[in-house]
Structure formats: C-alpha cells, structure tokens
Amino acid sequence: MTRIASAAVLAALLILTIWWLPWWATMTLAAIAAALSAAEVAGLSAAVGATVAPAGLGVAAAAVSVAFAIHDGNLLQADALVPVVLAVVIGAGLVALASGPPSPAALTRAAVLVMAPLYVGLPIGALAWMARSHGPAALTWLIVVIAASDSAQYYTGRAFGRRKLAPAVSPAKTVEGAIGGIVVAAVAAVGAGIYWLPEQPTLALAILGVLLAAFGMAGDLFESLLKRSAGVKDSSTLIPGHGGVLDRLDSYLFAAPAFYVFLRYFA
Numbered sequence: 001m002t003r004i005a006s007a008a009v010l011a012a013l014l015i016l017t018i019w020w021l022p023w024w025a026t027m028t029l030a031a032i033a034a035a036l037s038a039a040e041v042a043g044l045s046a047a048v049g050a051t052v053a054p055a056g057l058g059v060a061a062a063a064v065s066v067a068f069a070i071h072d073g074n075l076l077q078a079d080a081l082v083p084v085v086l087a088v089v090i091g092a093g094l095v096a097l098a099s100g101p102p103s104p105a106a107l108t109r110a111a112v113l114v115m116a117p118l119y120v121g122l123p124i125g126a127l128a129w130m131a132r133s134h135g136p137a138a139l140t141w142l143i144v145v146i147a148a149s150d151s152a153q154y155y156t157g158r159a160f161g162r163r164k165l166a167p168a169v170s171p172a173k174t175v176e177g178a179i180g181g182i183v184v185a186a187v188a189a190v191g192a193g194i195y196w197l198p199e200q201p202t203l204a205l206a207i208l209g210v211l212l213a214a215f216g217m218a219g220d221l222f223e224s225l226l227k228r229s230a231g232v233k234d235s236s237t238l239i240p241g242h243g244g245v246l247d248r249l250d251s252y253l254f255a256a257p258a259f260y261v262f263l264r265y266f267a
Contacts, residue, residue, distance in 0.1 A: 003241030010239070010248070018139055023132040026139070027069045030128035034058075034065035036245040037120040040235040041112060047230035050108035052116075056095070060088050060117035061124075068125025069132060088117045123256040124249065130256075134263055137196035141189075142212070142259050144196075146251050148188035149181040149213040150220075156180025170224040178217060185213030200267070208262060212255045219254030223247070 017029050035058035042054040063084050071081035092113035099109055130139040157177025165173040189209025190202055197205060223246060227235060234243030242248055 006239050006241045014143070018131060018136045023128075026131040027066060027128040030069065030124045031062040031065045033245055033249065034061040034121045034124040036238065037061065037124070037235075037249060038116045040238075040244045040246045041116040041120065041226070043236060044226050044230040044232065045108060045112040045116075047232060048105075048108060050105040050112060052109055052112050053095075057113070057116050060091070061121040064088060064117050064121025065125035065128065068122055069128035071125075071129070072133070085118070088121075089114055092117075120246070120249075120253060123253040126256040126260040127252065129260065130263065134267075138259075138263060141192050141196040142252075142255065144192045145185050145189050145209050145212055146216050146255050149185035149209075149216055150251055152184035153177040153181035153217070156184075166221055166224075169221050169228060173217075173221070181217065182210050182213045185209040185216075208259075212258055215258045216251035216255040219251045222254065223250035 013029075017025050038057040038061035039054035042052040042057045045052045064081075067080040067084040071079050092110065096106060096110035096113055100106055127139060127142075130142065153173070154177065157172070157174040157180070160176040160180070161174030163175040164171065165175050165178050186206040186209040189205045189212070193200055193202070193205040200208075223235070227233065235246035236244030238244050239248060
C-alpha cells in the first residue's frame with residue numbers, strides 16, 4: 001500500500017507540473033531531482049570510503065540540469081551549458097586536490113566529483129529540455145514508454161523468467177523479462193504515439209520504443225552496478241516503498257539522452 005501511495009503522489013506531481021504549470025516549473029522539478037540524485041551518488045561513494053559533500057555535488061548537478069534545459073533557447077545571449085560543464089570538471093579537480101593526499105579513496109572521490117553531476121544532470125536536464133522545446137506531449141510519451149517497459153520487465157520476469165540477464169549486477173533481472181520489456185515498449189510507443197507523437201510514422205515509433213527500452217535497461221543495470229559496488233540495496237530511503245530518487249530515474253538517465261538525439265536531429 002505504501003508503494004502504491006507513493007507512486008500515486010509522484011504521478012500526480014508529474015502530471016500537474018508537466019501539463020498545468022509553465023515549462024520552467026518542470027525545469028525546477030528536474031533541478032531538484034538532479035540535486036537529490038547526485039546527493040545519493042555521494043552516499044554511495046561514502047559507502048566505499050570516498051567521502052564527497054552531498055550538498056556540493058547536488059548544486060553542481062542542478063546547475064548542469066538547468067544549463068542543459070535552456071542550452072539552445074533565447075534566455076541567455078550565450079550557451080550556458082559548455083561553461084557550466086567546464087566549471088564542474090575544473091571545480092571537481094580542485095575539490096579533489098584539496099581533499100587529502102593520494103590514495104585509492106582520492107581516485108574514487110575525484111571520479112565521483114566529475115561523474116555524478118554529468119551522469120544525473122545532463123539526462124535530467126534533457127527531460128526538462130523536452131518540455132521546453134517540444135511541449136508536455138513528448139516528455140509524457142517518453143515517461144509512458146519507459147514506465148511500461150519497466151513494469152513489463154518486472155511482471156514478465158516474475159512469470160516466465162528462467163535465464164539471468166546480468167547475475168553479477170542484478171540477480172533478479174532475466175532475459176525473458178528483458179524481452180517482455182522490449183515488446184511492451186514497442187507497443188506502448190505506438191499506442192502512446194497516437195496521442196502524443198501523431199506526426200511520427202508507426203514503424204519509427206516502434207523502433208524508437210525498442211531502442212529506448214534497451215537504453216533504459218542499460219541505465220537500470222548501471223545504477224545496480226553502483227549500488228552493488230557500494231553494498232546497498234537502494235540509493236536512499238527518500239521515497240517510501242521505492243527507495244531513492246536515483247532508483248526511480250535510473251532508466252531515464254540513459255533513455256533520455258537517446259530520445260533527445262532523436263528529437264533534436266531526426267524528429
């Protein structure tokens with residue numbers, strides 16, 4: 001019941017923000033999600049002995065997210081994305097340099113300081129960019145496709161799963177579940193496309209659904225790799241019944257950039 005209630009609240013918040021509020025509200029929500037996700041990465045880093053300030057990492061990720069969301073708009077005379085990313089990389093190096101003597105933890109800390117803001121900030125910023133540049137329909141379509149794929153992977157895997165997909169990283173995931181997720185993603189992409197991407201050909205939507213499902217699975221597995229390396233089950237306990245923000249967004253962190261490329265260069 002807790003899991004269902006949390007999901008209902010999150011869904012209502014997303015629908016309200018995406019469809020009824022100005023685009024910058026979606027950007028603000030994305031920046032908050034990026035900050036919380038980066039802070040959770042800091043927690044994973046701390047679990048392996050490489051302490052990173054969650055607040056600083058969160059601010060960097062939020063800045064990258066906002067810069068991406070507006071990077072091709074007219075809000076600024078110059079593109080903010082490049083200088084923000086450069087500042088994050090250089091700032092990460094300076095923080096790592098000031099954090100202590102050379103050690104294995106120092107190497108991990110430096111990697112996390114650079115990786116985390118880009119890992120969560122760029123894809124989540126891409127989600128906000130979709131709402132600004134293409135309206136709520138395109139973003140809603142992506143959410144529906146990935147959510148349908150994730151659900152199908154879970155239920156198909158439970159019903160028919162026999163062969164492990166990546167046992168060292170995520171023992172619960174199966175090949176059969178992955179196939180179910182891909183098939184359902186293609187169907188959902190076509191069905192949702194009737195309402196939210198009607199200008200796209202049916203075949204293109206089906207192929208795009210398959211590709212995004214595959215990228216989403218890779219994103220899920222990558223986050224599982226991080227958590228398993230840190231020895232934890234969830235990235236945090238922020239969302240009752242669901243774990244952390246990173247646990248809810250992991251599939252989108254790889255799928256969103258792929259959809260961004262499609263919208264930017266092929267749509």
